[in-house]
Amino acid sequence: MHSHWSHPSRRGFLAGTAALGAAGLAGVAPARAEVNWRKYAGTTLEVNLIKSPRGDTLQKYQAEFEALTGIKVNSEQTPEQQQRQKTTIELSSGKPSFDVVHISYHVQKRQFEKGGWLADLTSFLKDPSLTEPTLVESDFATAGWSFAKDKAGHIGALPLSVDYWIIYWNKDLFAAKGLAYPETFDDLVKAAEALTDPAAGVYGFVARGAKNANTPVFTSLLLGWGKDSLDADGRLATDGPEAIAAAALYQRLMTKSAPKGVTGFNWAECQSAFLQGKIGMWFDGVGFAPPLENPEKSRVVGKVGYGVMPKGPVTRAAATTGDGIGVTAASAHKEAAYLYCQWAISKSVGARMLQAGAGVPFRHSILTDPEVIKGVTMPKGWIDAVVESAKISRLTLPVIVPVTEFRDVIGVGLTNLLGGADPAAEMKRATAEFRPVLERSEAG
Incomplete structure (x- = not known):
């Protein structure tokens, strides 16, 4: 100091x-x-x-x-x-x-x-x-x-x-597979799947899967399509083609490359998993970093890369x-x-x-x-x-009063995706459920 x-x-x-x-x-x-x-x-x-x-x-x-x-x-x-x-x-x-x-x-x-x-x-x-x-x-x-x-x-x-939301990445696991830090969402998926080796207990990607906590993960990915969860007129836009694509990306990362039981993970469970040295990438806020560099808590001290969000199909955006x-x-x-x-x-x-x-x-x-x-x-x-x-x-989240309900309703849809549900069906259902809540709030 x-x-x-x-x-x-x-x-x-x-x-x-x-x-x-x-x-x-x-x-x-x-x-x-x-x-x-x-x-x-x-x-x-x-x-x-x-x-x-x-x-x-x-x-x-x-x-x-x-x-x-x-x-x-x-x-x-x-x-x-x-x-x-x-x-x-x-x-x-x-x-x-x-x-x-x-x-x-x-x-x-x-x-x-x-x-x-x-x-x-x-x-x-x-x-x-x-x-x-x-x-x-x-x-x-x-x-x-x-x-x-x-x-x-x-x-x-x-x-x-x-x-800011960033990608924490394990340099040793990347080096062992000869991989570079992903530049795009496509690279992100490829790296996550290449790193995943369930027999060795290694998984390529982890993020929040628990309902409510998982919603900012989805809205952060959506920003890569240059879209927010509300359109320019303040209407809910979580069922458009870009939102469905972002939900499908969330589903793929979290079902093909994430550890078992991820539907119960909030940030703390993700952090614990990453600290053990068996996770390739963890996506969450930059403020969760200090324990990763603490030798009493972490097996990855000195091995962590701090990566800026890769570029989505339209733009590169750091959820905030x-x-x-x-x-x-x-x-x-x-x-x-x-x-x-x-x-x-x-x-x-x-x-x-x-x-x-x-x-x-x-x-x-x-x-x-x-x-x-x-x-x-x-x-x-x-x-x-x-x-x-x-x-x-x-x-990353819409500027609305019922933000907790937004996270709950969309979060249920995202959790259903982890069980294999269809992204378009879930996003349309969750959006239809939340839309009247938002309209009442804005009118009230």
Whole structure:
């Protein structure tokens, strides 16, 4: 860990990037006002976090924010499912007990926007007395602002941490078969089948097979056809020819090359299987990497390749989920709460998150800073996969309120495919079942 990050001074809180920003303007623009970090000293903020490595990082360094601002922070972490229920109940009541809320964009974005639960941060971001000059949209992966903005372009929760889906691959197993990392979906299928040797207990591919958990695997593959699960008009499009082709690809990979019992696999079971050294490729979020390089947990330390998603029939796309941190519309301390959110997505906090493998910041200035990279505990291939995925990032789940029901209904269809059902029949059936749920939600 670099002492470089340990004590941010008030003046140069984000000095690492502030210098770059200022250099570009030298002699052209008048000096910009400094953020007055102490303006709300004496305020107390209540912060509601999701139990996660991101939440751990924010709590671990919260005393620095308190020293910087004079603001007292009371924060709590709650496991994800409970946190979603708790925040929904409190925000619906109009009197939440918290000023700052950590949200799973890929599940909660539309629900929070429809409820009007987040303060609009657009004007705060434009205010030089509240916002560091380095906090600019161009420093973030595109998906970050797709998540942060509503349809009218107003900014809700700030982009905190992103999870790109990648292919983890076992270099030893590939070398033993003389195979190269797949460049296309066709190569992916060929490699998965060439690596599979049930007699030796080796399988070429694993991904989530359990219903609900399996839906993002399918929607991630669908992106390779240049399609989302909703069409441009927001209508459900999980029964079109591309969706059926993506479902057929999922079926082939998961029935011809995956271990037995994969219908019961969520990410944890996939990770365990890959850790044993008998899986050629595992497809999931880049944030699941740290145990793979831990000698106490892994038989594949130093043998893991971190691969950017191969190109589909139409395009190469890295499926993306992520989380954000925002200010509640009901908060009486919006500016102070915004300073906390800005600190949470700052370079110093993001650098530590990345260095610990606790999360991947959306900000290019963190991912490309040689000083930050030096302190990263993960291999260089992991960082490269993150940086390359950011360039081709696309949201993997539809931005709708009933996203859990979407995952359930489509997930049943996908699980049926693992039992040999017909892709076209299953996708048409699941789509017909979910379509009225979505229409009611959007009308309501």
